[in-house]
Amino acid sequence: MARRRGIALVMVNLMAVFLVPLVIYIVITSNAHLKTSFKEKQLKMSGSLASNVLVDFMRQFSQSYYEGHYDSDTLSRNPVFYSAGFSSVSTEADAQNHRLYIHAAGQYGKNAASPLADKSLYGAVQFISDLTDYGTLIDGAFTISADNVTYHGKWWITGNLSISGDNVTFMGGPLIVGGNLSVTGSNVRVNGDLYYNGTLTGSPVVSGTRYNFYPSDMVYPSLSDTYYRANFNYKTTVDRTIRFNAHPSSSSFSLIGTTITVPVTEAGMIIYGENVNLTLYGTVRGRVTVATSNTSGTKGKITVGLSNQSANLLYYDPLTGGTTTSAIYGNSLAVLASNGITFQGKTTSPSANLTACGVFFDMSAANMTATGNSSRQLYIFGTRNKPISTTFGGSVFTYDTWLNSFPPPGLPERPLLVTWHLR
Template sequence: MPVERRRGAALVLVNLMVLVLVPLVLYLLVNTVASLKHAYKEKQLGMSGALANAALVDFMRQFSQNYYEGHYDAASLSRNEPFYSAGFSSASTEADPAGHRLYIEAAGKYGKDPAHPLADKTLYSAVQFLSDLTDYGTMINGAFTISASNITYFGKWWITGNLSITGSNVRFAGGPLIVGGNLSVTGSNVAVDGDVYYAGSVSGSPAVNGTSYNFYPSDMVYPALKEDYYKVNYAYKITSDRTLRFNAYPSSGTFSIVGTTITVPLLDSGMIILGENVNLSVYGAVRGRVTVATTNTSASKGAITVGLSNADADLVYYNPLTGGTTTSALYGNSIALIASNGIAFQGKTTNPAADLTACGVFFNRGSGNISATGGSSKKLYVYGTRNKPVTLSGFGGGNSMSYDVWLNASPPPGLPERPVLMTWHMR
């Protein structure tokens, strides 16, 4: 083949390669650069989201370390704009103390200049503060045997140890049954209207109208109340044995110390009454939110009794719609009794005897059960929550334990509250 012809064929081949390879190389180069830009931008946005999340985690860490304070006040919620190796984060909050909620808007900014970030993300979240003392109808620290028959428990039921049910016709209604140990059922017709969580094993055949989980949630930590908190944050202190009568009026609430001329208005923001090394009795109609707490240095002090033996003395709430009373915290009225050395329900036993109605959060820090004494044919009605079994003496008409769902919405003041993340939205 002549040299000129070979050169012409080679030139054609080179031209074809240029026409095919150059566009291909350019295409690959453009797409590679675009992919790198997208990957880098995705990394920037991911880091921005991580910085916003870090701000929220810092709030949750703070709330988890102190269940009593720092949930709503501006000083505890304020944050400086911290600098990280990748950028900055900031947070703003809106507190709703009445609703026990906190709204958090956290921003993450990637780059060295927070005023001109390379990428940014904003996290919108809502935290609800709930107290186990109002969230569980019954919670018991330790083991317990239910020997009574024909009884219904309303609300969530939580026990940290073994639960043995020997009674018949026992029903758990309105929430899960959470058992920190073994669940043993020998009684007949035992039913759970909800899910069951247990850490150990189950023996017997309870009817579970939900799902059974051989699992005990790791965040189930029995609440430890801080006595010093009530010693520091009380609004009124009592230093001798007294009987308190709560009085409700259309526009205010008070309590009177029986046998004296002392009447004290209840604070609109909620009020803690401290009984220091004393025994207290309480009854009446509560208007407002109040907590009565006792301490004791003497073994015979620190008890709180609901009711009187010589008078019909229920503990109920004011109903603003009727001007009468109600057994529900629906209208924003609530009470908690936190006794260092025992809680007792005392019905009227003098002739004629009467039933006893007691409303509120009943938390006995002492070692014994809650006791109840009443007429032989009368009945005990409890609306609210409790942390101990109730031992009956008298009250031949039995007892009724009803959970008050409105205590979560209008809890008494000074209860430990855990943070629950309700919403989380990143954009």
């Protein structure tokens, strides 16, 4: 019996030697894992609190494409208390380059001064207007019947696109078709990705990827007359012919037929014509937007150029003191007409080509028009939202990539989250 008790005691001692440390190890390890799990939960919650701030900003920007992007009053946020913790944010607006930098902090715990966990979010939002981002954007159906045509820049049409012309090329961005795409012309090329919502007929050559898909966030832009009515720098209520004047250190525009000359503000200028027709030409220095409204069916039109003299619409080139067709030096123009845009070339002898630079957006139901000699050419550098019915002998459309970097003032802009990280 004594021997058995001795053996039992030995077994108990052995179990104590091996099991007790094992139990202690399990308890310590479990406790460490539990603490780690709690810490991960706290950090995730802190990250969620910081991310909520960014979501709130994007919601705000999506509600208005015109205002509240750079104003300190609309960007300011008081620290927010949640049941799990707190969030706060600071912002830095760069209105010149149309960017917003965001630093949001999420803190888990009941005491903001001594949180159990915290996370910081760093993000950058770039505001871009569809009016400058797409070389051509058309609301409705469109047919390309001309041969040997090259389109530069992104192409977006909300309806059906029919291409019957030969040697038609899309360069510099995706072709986005909201309806059916029908290609009957030969040697039609898309040097980029192709998106189409309906059916594809024909065999275009696509260098990128084909998607039978139309992005759900593709909403055709609309302009707000209320915004321009409230935010203009100069307003006219009578028909005017406006000549832009550029100088090495200043810029202005003259009202032809009067002695009035108006300086162009460095921060950007909106010229608003209320129920009037306007004619534009000259050299633009700075960022300018010209917008019209109309209550009469014969008003709200904008004409670019003159019939009795060569009257191009160009940008100032500070390097040469001459002119350029690119917004590369920070000069840009938007022509926003409520009731039609006409490009008018010189038709008196000797006739001349017409060159026009800018963002051309026509809110009327009709096509844009161009009037010129059949032996002359129309050159447009920038973007447009309508087909152009023309009497010129030919037309050349060139997308200006610098319009995204130096957009004219007062265009509707959508927010793009270009960078975002937590740490």
